[in-house]
Amino acid sequence: xxxxxxxxxxxxxxxxxxxxxxxxxxxxxxxxxxxxxxxxxxxxxxxxxxxxxxxxxxxxxxxxxxxxxxxxxxxxxxxxxxxxxxxxxxxxxxxxxxxxxxxxxxxxxxxxxxxxxxxxxxxxxxxxxxxxxxxxxxxxxxxxxxxxxxxxxxxxxxxxxxxxxxxxxxxxxxxxxxxxxxxxxxxxxxxxxxxxxxxxxxxxxxxxxxxxxxxxxxxxxxxxxxxxxxxxxxxxxxxxxxxxxxxxxxxxxxxxxxxxxxxxxxxxxxxxxxxxxxxxxxxxxxxxxxxxxxxxxxxxxxxxxxxxxxxxxxxxxxxxxxxxxxxxxxxxxxxxxxxxxxxxxxxxxxxxxxxxxxxxxxxxxxxxxxxxxxxxxxxxxxxxxxxxxxxxxxxxxxxxxxxxxxxxxxxxxxxxxxxxxxxxxxxxxxxxxxxxxxxxxxxxxxxxxxxxxxxxxxxxxxxxxxxxxxxxxxxxxxxxxxxxxxxxxxxxxxxxxxxxxxxxxxxxxxxxxxxxxxxxxxxxxxxxxxxxxxxxxxxxxxxxxxxxxxxxxxxxxxxxxxxxxxxxxxxxxxxxxxxxxxxxxxxxxxxxxxxxxxxxxxxxxxxxxxxxxxxxxxxxxxxxxxxxxxxxxxxxxxxxxxxxxxxxxxxxxxxxxxxxxxxxxxxxxxxxxxxxxxxxxxxxxxxxx
Numbered sequence: 001x002x003x004x005x006x007x008x009x010x011x012x013x014x015x016x017x018x019x020x021x022x023x024x025x026x027x028x029x030x031x032x033x034x035x036x037x038x039x040x041x042x043x044x045x046x047x048x049x050x051x052x053x054x055x056x057x058x059x060x061x062x063x064x065x066x067x068x069x070x071x072x073x074x075x076x077x078x079x080x081x082x083x084x085x086x087x088x089x090x091x092x093x094x095x096x097x098x099x100x101x102x103x104x105x106x107x108x109x110x111x112x113x114x115x116x117x118x119x120x121x122x123x124x125x126x127x128x129x130x131x132x133x134x135x136x137x138x139x140x141x142x143x144x145x146x147x148x149x150x151x152x153x154x155x156x157x158x159x160x161x162x163x164x165x166x167x168x169x170x171x172x173x174x175x176x177x178x179x180x181x182x183x184x185x186x187x188x189x190x191x192x193x194x195x196x197x198x199x200x201x202x203x204x205x206x207x208x209x210x211x212x213x214x215x216x217x218x219x220x221x222x223x224x225x226x227x228x229x230x231x232x233x234x235x236x237x238x239x240x241x242x243x244x245x246x247x248x249x250x251x252x253x254x255x256x257x258x259x260x261x262x263x264x265x266x267x268x269x270x271x272x273x274x275x276x277x278x279x280x281x282x283x284x285x286x287x288x289x290x291x292x293x294x295x296x297x298x299x300x301x302x303x304x305x306x307x308x309x310x311x312x313x314x315x316x317x318x319x320x321x322x323x324x325x326x327x328x329x330x331x332x333x334x335x336x337x338x339x340x341x342x343x344x345x346x347x348x349x350x351x352x353x354x355x356x357x358x359x360x361x362x363x364x365x366x367x368x369x370x371x372x373x374x375x376x377x378x379x380x381x382x383x384x385x386x387x388x389x390x391x392x393x394x395x396x397x398x399x400x401x402x403x404x405x406x407x408x409x410x411x412x413x414x415x416x417x418x419x420x421x422x423x424x425x426x427x428x429x430x431x432x433x434x435x436x437x438x439x440x441x442x443x444x445x446x447x448x449x450x451x452x453x454x455x456x457x458x459x460x461x462x463x464x465x466x467x468x469x470x471x472x473x474x475x476x477x478x479x480x481x482x483x484x485x486x487x488x489x490x491x492x493x494x495x496x497x498x499x500x501x502x503x504x505x506x507x508x509x510x511x512x513x514x515x516x517x518x519x520x521x522x523x524x525x526x527x528x529x530x531x532x533x534x535x536x537x538x539x540x541x542x543x544x545x546x547x548x549x550x551x552x553x554x555x556x557x558x559x560x561x562x563x564x565x566x567x568x569x570x571x572x573x574x575x576x577x578x579x580x581x582x583x584x585x586x587x588x589x590x591x592x593x594x595x596x597x598x599x600x601x602x603x604x605x606x607x608x609x610x611x612x613x614x615x616x617x618x619x620x621x622x623x624x625x626x627x628x629x630x631x632x633x634x635x636x637x638x639x640x641x642x643x644x645x646x647x648x649x650x651x652x653x654x655x656x657x658x659x660x661x662x663x664x665x666x667x668x669x670x671x672x673x674x675x676x677x678x679x680x681x682x683x684x685x686x687x688x689x
Contacts, residue, residue: 002026002059002084004201005147005384006486009139010474013048017665017683022123024082026055027143036134039078039126043137045474045638046663051123051133056081059088062098070105074112079131082122139476144205145484146385148518149453149529151206151553154213156515156560157220158204159586161195164227167256167587168234169621170309173629174607175234176622177649177672178241178600183622184230191223207383210536210551231590238311239592243599247315250594251276255306256587258608258617259576263306263584264412264433264440265591268292268299276302277315279603284314285434287411301411303435304589308609309617313594330434333405333413338430340413342437343566345430352400352417354430357439357509359566363500364507366566368461368524372441374398374419374426375527379453382538383553390482390520391453391529398426410434423448438565438581445558447531455520455527456562462495462507467521468571470582473618473634473665475571482522484529489582491519492571493526508570510578512563514585531558561585572637576613579636583616600650611644615660623685629670630685635660654678 001007005027015023023042035054042052056076057069066085073081085102086094106114126133149155169188176183198216202208208216239252255261268291276284284302291299306312330341338345344358353370378393379385398419406416412433419426424447431440447454468477469487478485494508511528518529535550544550563581567574608620610633619632629652635641645656647670656678660666669685670678680688 002055005144005205006142007140008471009476010044010472012042012050013044013046013665015050016048019684021050023050023052024055024119028140032143033140035136037078039133041133041135043135053082055084061085062087063101066101079129080126142389144384145389146381146532147205147207148484148486150383150532152531152558154204154206154216155517157217159515161220161223163586164224165191168227168231170256171234172230173620173622174649175237177651179237187226187230191226194219194223207537235590235592239594241599242313242601244594244596245598248596249316251314251316252311252592252594253304254311254590255309257580257583258309258610259580259613260308261306261580261584262303263589264301265304265589266299266301269297270300271318273318274300275317275319285410287409289407303433307604307606310606313603331413331432333408335403335405338413338415338432340432340434345439352403352419357566362505362568364497364505366509367459369459371458373457375455375457376421377453379532380451382540383534386540390484396421438563441562443560447554447558450533450552452533454531455529458526460493460524462497465495465524468492474663475636480521480523482520484518484520486517487519489586490578494570506569508567510565512582512585514561575637579616607649609646612641615641615643627672631668631670633660633666635662635664638662
């Protein structure tokens with residue numbers, strides 16, 4: 001994997017769990033990441049190891065460069081080296097002259113044993129030597145740090161495509177079993193192939209030429225379209241099996257998360273004077289909100305109460321407008337504060353930033369200065385940000401132009417804050433819901449800056465602060481050195497603070513996002529990088545030419561969402577909440593409007609649950625080579641856990657006991673036939689011996 005721009009710390013367990021024992025890479029180079037040797041055991045947090053080799057020179061070794069490479073490596077500390085030769089980048093491979101050059105080198109360098117071979121032969125030879133190989137328990141970063149954030153749309157579509165396919169697999173697996181219908185394997189394969197093709201390093205990095213993204217965006221959107229088509233059909237099949245005979249009109253809300261979940265749902269169009277009733281006959285609080293259209297439709301929001309990976313069916317009726325009851329108002333909203341039963345958010349009227357988040361239960365106030373403030377930095381680097389690891393030249397801040405209460409009702413309150421910087425504008429909607437202990441923030445950006453970078457800034461009043469990032473199949477704690485860091489759906493900032501009673505308390509905040517991958521932390525200040533605006537595919541040492549009108553990246557409109565989840569203790573103490581909200585935010589909650597009919601399923605039902613909330617479901621799908629069910633779980637907090645996994649589709653009913661080791665990714669194959677026992681497999685769905 002020569003030209004990948006970095007390698008997350010979970011990769012050894014992914015490789016080992018896929019039957020791969022050896023790994024060759026080139027980036028980060030020796031000038032970017034110090035390693036004890038170019039040969040080392042690379043180990044993940046679960047103890048999985050692969051034997052890794054960092055290629056000691058650049059790719060594309062031909063003729064004269066081959067000679068120079070061998071000359072420079074003749075005093076290497078490693079007893080054996082692998083050199084990949086040929087044109088490499090942009091195709092070509094070895095030529096006759098390259099082979100002749102190596103044969104000449106063999107004759108002239110008699111003190112060196114030079115031979116043709118394969119990477120497999122290299123590693124086998126290495127294993128046979130009496131050689132002490134060091135162990136590296138770390139990620140392999142950083143190269144081209146600007147790639148974590150540049151070209152927001154490709155990042156957004158990538159996250160959307162991955163999430164859409166994963167949730168479609170879950171619902172399609174369930175619907176195919178309970179309705180005895182075909183699971184669309186070929187459609188899923190086609191969609192996943194398109195997503196994976198677009199994860200080529202320059203494509204997902206945002207560093208291709210502008211024209212390439214016409215194809216890349218089309219492929220990602222096609223994958224999303226395929227997954228949505230499968231998902232919608234699956235949900236309708238499931239909802240058709242629910243017994244709704246006691247109500248003429250119903251709304252079925254689905255939960256893709258394998259834990260109980262309370263989360264806001266918006267419905268449009270909604271009927272006039274709409275009323276929702278749950279399975280126990282309880283009226284659900286509703287709030288009419290601004291619709292998406294200006295065509296006379298109505299939109300409502302409510303808090304859905306959902307079982308693990310299942311659904312809740314609400315009866316839809318209408319209430320006589322003359323007999324409407326005044327709903328309880330637990331949301332208190334004015335221009336500069338927003339609160340519910342659990343938290344109070346205070347805003348600074350001059351900056352438009354969050355001044356404090358008060359946790360009413362523990363008396364904790366987060367932040368030491370303006371938080372969630374849009375800040376602009378200078379960025380003269382190329383598209384990759386070659387040689388740049390942090391952005392510290394601050395140019396200014398967005399200034400507030402308006403603060404107003406956008407909504408104030410029984411279900412939620414919204415404070416809308418508008419900002420301006422130069423010719424760019426931002427709108428942030430800060431939302432607090434009744435009964436939910438998080439703040440949702442919806443962001444719209446109109447960006448018209450060049451060679452500048454936009455961040456959201458969060459200064460914390462925590463001591464002994466620790467920054468923990470979600471990475472694929474794991475987490476990693478990183479130093480607060482100001483460097484850009486790649487992350488996935490959440491970052492947690494935890495430490496100690498003095499509460500209002502002057503007591504020292506362990507406390508933190510998880511920041512969850514739906515489409516961002518680049519972050520930084522320096523001392524007590526955390527930032528989330530939103531936008532970079534270099535020229536498309538600008539690679540140093542090339543420089544701009546006078547009089548040329550270049551295309552700049554990320555100009556125009558952007559939209560994304562993030563959640564702020566305050567919590568007591570460390571991220572491990574709040575992990576199941578962080579995980580649940582990350583899943584709900586990224587996978588999304590869907591609903592189906594259903595008529596009256598008989599059915600085998602009750603109005604509220606869970607298809608899959610895990611007895612321990614800290615064990616995550618990361619995949620539920622059909623096997624690639626059979627009709628069996630594939631269930632993949634993950635332990636994230638470093639504790640061995642014995643769990644019971646309950647699967648109930650009315651056709652397949654099982655309670656599966658499982659021991660999940662610390663940080664383990666465990667794949668379980670569940671045969672459709674009840675006479676066959678489930679078994680453990682690797683990531684390729686091959687039985688583990």
